[in-house]
Amino acid sequence: MKTPLHIEIYNSVAELPENWNGLATENVFLSKKYLKVLELSAPSNMHCHFIGLFKDSELVGIAISQLLDLNKLASFGERDKCVKTAVRNVFFNKLCSHILIIGNNMFTGQNAFAYSNQIEKFEILSGLKSAAEKLKEIFKNKGLKVHVTTYKDFPEEDIAAFSQAGFQDHFRYSPQPNMLFDIPDYWKSEQNYIEALSKKYRDQYKRARKKAQGVEKRKMNLNDIIHYEETIYDLYYHVAQNAHFNTFFLAKNHFRVFKELLQDKFLFYGYFLEGKLIGFNTLIKNGAVMDTYFLGYDDSIQREKMLYLNMLYDMVAYSINKGFKEIIFARTALEIKSSIGAKPQKMYGYAKHSNAIADLVFEKVYCYLEPEIVWKERNPFQ
Structure with a gap:
């Protein structure tokens, strides 16, 4: 004993x-x-x-x-x-x-x-x-x-x-299930991922990228996050409130504090259309694993620009380019995550x-x- x-x-x-x-x-x-x-x-x-x-x-x-x-x-x-x-x-x-x-x-x-x-x-x-x-x-x-x-x-x-x-x-x-995306060792760039897609899903990729024309993606630093804090929270809250089930809502200062303390391990990307912040996503570096975190978007523009799907592609591209071994896409939106290559665990x-x-x-x-x-x-x- x-x-x-x-x-x-x-x-x-x-x-x-x-x-x-x-x-x-x-x-x-x-x-x-x-x-x-x-x-x-x-x-x-x-x-x-x-x-x-x-x-x-x-x-x-x-x-x-x-x-x-x-x-x-x-x-x-x-x-x-x-x-x-x-x-x-x-x-x-x-x-x-x-x-x-x-x-x-x-x-x-x-x-x-x-x-x-x-x-x-x-x-x-x-x-x-x-x-x-x-x-x-x-x-x-x-x-x-x-x-x-x-x-x-x-x-x-x-x-x-x-x-x-x-x-x-x-x-x-x-x-x-937890949706996991394994990155093969021989993939060195986003182009390797695109070439691995079947024709149907390569066409989906091209269609999504074409729809997002005019949308500018920016890596945001701490000052940017503080500057856009109200808009960021509104975009997050809209998505969270329309989820199937929630047991909490983030504090308004959450992303600011995260960036202050984890610095380069916490990545915040804003998506802008005609100078206006219309969406964002966040990533966390956890050793060789990339964890996806909370995101937000303007739902009307999201549909028109296929913003969510483009965010998923961007996460895959960044993780491949930076040599990560796996992406944890978490649960929810299982089918669309599956369509970009994530597998259920x-x-x-x-x-x-x-x-x-x-x-x-x-x-x-x-x-x-x-x-x-x-x-x-x-x-x-x-």
């Missing part, structure tokens, strides 16, 4: 152990600089904590948690107007308004934890179960009852470790309701509210 890990919960980056970044070398989203972004500009309904896991007083694991208070949201998303949406809203307001996430709800993929080679994966997962209990006590003392605890976005190969760590009493769910999460009776129906309600998405996978390289 292995000795349980010692758990420490931190409220701020200033409290973190000096050697924290030593375990975050392969994931920028666990680094002190990124955690400082959350500390300074997390969504208003999100409470972040940072978790240290120790073995014999040595830091062997680091993790992040986020508590979402859905009572503070004016809307979960306004795209769908139907009975199911109304049921969902009541369900979340009454039974699931306080959700504790072990992981990062602002990204897709395993950004929950990192650990040293002194421990095994199931040990850190077991430690995170204990951390979740400590966090629930912390929130209880503040008058907040955690309704649901969830561990999000793990690949299939992690399922065995969850079983070893004793998660059999949790509901295992599978959200929409099935992801898993584990969840448990704090109320034993609610926990019995939790799986059925989840499956009702989040049925499997029917979409057609494309292969633009055949």
Whole structure:
């Protein structure tokens, strides 16, 4: 029997152990600089904590948690107007308004934890179960009852470790897949990508590029982001508000803070038409991986100029030209991302309701509210 890990919960980056970044070398989203972004500009309904896991007083694991208070949201998303949406809203307001996430709800993929080679994966997962209990006590003392605890976005190969760590009493769910774009080593430029496309999808590429004539793409620095902050937020909020489902909205200063702290690792591109900012997208360099982040656009111009599709092509082009190995396009808009070459990776999460009776129906309600998405996978390289 292995000795349980010692758990420490931190409220701020200033409290973190000096050697924290030593375990975050392969994931920028666990680094002190990124955690400082959350500390300074997390969504208003999100409470972040940072978790240290120790073995014999040595830091062997680091993790992040986020508590979402859905009572503070004016809307979960306004795209769908139907009975199911109304049921969902009541369900979340009454039974699931306080959700504790072990992981990062602002990204897709395993950004929950990192650990040293002194421990095994199931040990850190077991430690995170204990951390979740400590966090629930912390929130209880503040008058907040955690309704649901969830561990999000793990690949299939992690399922065995969850079983070893004793998660059999949790509901295992599978959200929409993570869309991944693998870049072959022999691609050195965007032209290699274009040549690899089949005729149908090469024609799609040419059509999109032609539609975007007159649109100017600009790499924006910190001063640019500050100057256009109001417009940027309006463009972001329009897209976010019309999403299928939202559990948070970004703070207005979020992109500014991100650029200030992550500097060249955070890329912000604005799209201008006749001198007016009509859209933007953001990218984050994470080692050899490029993570796509939030974007925004004027919907009327987006349709006319095929702006979203052109943004996807631009992300692919930049990542190839700069030698990245993979692009994480995250979930949503699965079919259009598939049409440019991204492939779905099935992801898993584990969840448990704090109320034993609610926990019995939790799986059925989840499956009702989040049925499997029917979409057609494309292969633009055949």
